Amino acid sequence: MKERGKDPREYDKFRYGDAHRFERNLRKQGYDAFRIVEGDASAFDWSSLTSVGALLLDIDVYEPTMKVLEAVYPMLAPGGGIVLDDCLPDNPWDGSLRAYREFIEARGLPFIRVGHKGALVRGPEVIR
């Protein structure tokens, strides 16, 4: 955080998140088959999943975003993808954009904008 010149106080705004609120919101949207895993997403063993169809990555902090991208990319199902939120420059949350850019550039992947501030990493295409 210091290395990237970020003010740690910006991250106090992250303290609102909690599992109960998340569960309530998922149910409100009509989902009932899910498992909530709390903790550091970059410490989760993504390889314990069979595959990943879709991931919304909204961490905003460079290092865990990069670690999750590296861990999940090989797990993507054909036709699946990872959408990163907040991929905009020059704001306290631009770690997302930096991780995304470095990740796609290292693999020769295209920059795919989703909406106003999202970005997409596509999984392998389905071969017919």
Ligand SMILES: C[S@@+](CC[C@H](N)C(=O)[O-])C[C@H]1O[C@@H](n2cnc3c(N)ncnc32)[C@H](O)[C@@H]1O
């Ligand atoms: C921009 S907020 C988005 C939260 C949620 N998507 C929402 O819309 O309410 C970023 C969230 O990432 C969480 N976060 C930061 N680093 C994380 C990490 N290493 N693992 C899991 N969550 C993390 C923060 O606690 C914060 O709640």
